Amino acid sequence: MVEKSHDLARRLADHAEAVCRHYLDAGRRQGNYWQVGDVRNSPGRSMFVRLRDGPKGPAGKWTDAATGEHGDLLDVIRESLGLIDFADVVEEARRFLSLPHLEPEPTSRRHRSTSAPSGSAEAARRLFAMSQPIGGTLVETYLRHRGITALHATGNLRFHPRCYYRPDEHSPTEVWPAMIAAVTDLDGRITGAHRTWLALDGSDKAPIDTQRKAVGDLLGHAVRFGISDEVMAAGEGIETVLSVSEAMPTMAMAAALSAVHLAAILFPAALRRLYVVRDNDPAGDGARDNLIERANAAGIEAIALSPKLGDFNEDLRHLGINALRANIRVQLAPQDVARFMMQAA
Structure with missing residues (x-):
């Protein structure tokens, strides 16, 4: 019944x-x-x-x-x-x-609700709307623990204090604080949402098996920071691209959330030069090569940015902001050093 x-x-x-x-x-x-x-x-x-x-x-x-x-x-x-x-x-x-x-009921007898289908873009939009700006929250604490302090263009990040978490259908429901990121298309429309569950004090990710999950339509889209024009940078993780933003706070950034999605990211119409923020692993190499090939075919100059360690957030935390800037500086086109790095030096 x-x-x-x-x-x-x-x-x-x-x-x-x-x-x-x-x-x-x-x-x-x-x-x-x-x-x-x-x-x-x-x-x-x-x-x-x-x-x-x-x-x-x-x-x-x-x-x-x-x-x-x-x-x-x-x-x-x-x-x-x-x-x-x-x-x-x-x-x-x-x-x-x-x-x-x-026990599950036959489809014809199930309660029909007006809630969005689980995993849909509408569900992602509702999740983002349920959340709050990150200022003064555990998300800000978490990012600062990762060495990220340039939070001026982080409107696509929000905080949910009690975000639902269940590792599988047989496990009990848990709630953890979470960083909620809006995944958007080129027009700024939310197509998905990414959850990073956090420790109760915000010092790290939550001590759970699956610390990050995404819902919605992700392919080709990204978590965007800043307004893209003819130059932008794109990488995999949110923390990775925000670490690069510490060195170049006025360059638009996009986090595609995985190597597969980075390789498939869509290009803004005005884009003329793309910096590919790679992770130092085989998946990162594959994403870099595929994205550079696609960009070149579209008439876009593509330049890889490589970290010294595993990724740019590791560089920021373990080598420091000055070493991070120095490493990025030598990999940029000369005109972009003057445009994006002089004010950050």
Whole structure:
């Protein structure tokens, strides 16, 4: 028998205060309400969750006075954990209530929700929208621990304090803080999102088996930093390209997230010279060669930038910013040294 969403919401409402203490632990009880900043568990006082049935409505219903958002406790679970697929919300709610696991229903009988399909571009856009700017968050702490301090063009990075994580379908749900990166096409439209789960203090990645995952349409697209014109740089990892940006803060950068995706990245119409930020491994060599071949065929000059160690973030952390700049400087076209490096020297 399919369990109706309103039945599950009602069960959660019977334990409204316990739900709030678990998923909205940044708030506190005020009389017959739980008060918190918003449904994503930010500190503050603009959102109220009813803890008991009353004349103004049933327990479990909430309203955010600052935004006008409202919903029930299933919405609290979804937003506070960053869940995208409704099936995952149901599973988490049943886990919280200690209800038995539901066997999958035939497709014709499943609950039909308005949530975006898991792994879709729309799911990626919703995940990014659930997150917050990185200033003063664990994402900023994490990047600074990686030696990255030039954060002026990082609008495509956001922070989610309690991002859903499950290594496989048989494992329990966990929540970890995460860096959320928007993957965009050449027009700036979000086509995907990349999650990097972080340690609770932001000092490193989270101590889990799979520390990074992406959803959405990735091929040809990238996480972009700055506005590209006739010169830009492209590499694999977010931390790698941001390390290069430490030396050239005004050059546009793009992180394709893997060697395969780097080789397939699409070129802006105005691009005339592309710096290929390679990782020092066989996959990086293959991505470099394929991308240079594609760029040359499109009439774009392509120049490889090679690190001294495994990648440019290793160079930044272990050799320092001055050594990083010196290494990049000798690999640039002379006109780009004057344009992109003199102000960073």
